[in-house]
Amino acid sequence: MIKPYYQGNGVTIYHGDCRDILPELEVADVIITDPVWPNNNGLFDGSDRPFDLLGEAARYFPEIASRLVLILGCGSDPRFLLGVPREYKFLRVCWLQYVVPNYVGRLMNTSDIAYVFGEWPRSKPGARVLPGQHLAIRPDKKYRGHPSPRKLEHMRWLVNWFSEGMIIDPFMGSGTTLRAAQECGWPAVGIEIKEEYCELAVKRCREPIMDLRLGRTK
DSSP states (O other), X not given: OOOOSEEETTEEEEESOHHHHGGGSOOOSEEEEOOOOTTSTTOSTTTTOHHHHHHHHHTTHHHHOSEEEEEEETTSOGGGGGGSOTTSOEEEEEEEEEEEEEEETTXXXXXXXXXXXXXXXXXOTTOSXXXXXXXXXXXXXXXXXXXXXXXXXXXXXXXXXXXXXXXXESSOTTSHHHHHHHHHTOOEEEEESOHHHHHHHHHHHHSOOEETTTTEEO
């Protein structure tokens, strides 16, 4: 049995290679993750073989969760998705838009893209039809030490629409998915190979959660 790096506040974090840890995990509802992209310019471990890395990790996904949400940048090669196991049927694309675009060379970076696979979430009041775009308008708190954290507002939106229970992020980074899960009231598990990012995620997940409706922390 692998020992958690951190456990508390509805979150469990493992420090290590997700390919070693995933087979040890219990069944979850959904995997929501931002893997090592094929155009990340050498920022992360596995940058030299991102296609292989995704395929080697994703082989375990269908045994763990019935739904997968995989996030890429608008400048990422979609052929990367060939690493997604065929057991998952394709559901839809979701556009995660930025209110203020930025530039990467000649590319205007206006959004990230979430690809959703697997089983549809249950139809329920207020969620009969699942939307496909979200515009992040709130500025994020800056977490120094990670080169490309996802927008918390985007991750909270994905968690809200595509989660119905335990969430796993095998490429956790600074813990944005875990923090979004906390704020939406779902338990979450994160895996990260770099200890410095694990420490950053622990710090985030220990912060009080603001209940915006009541104007107080909980």
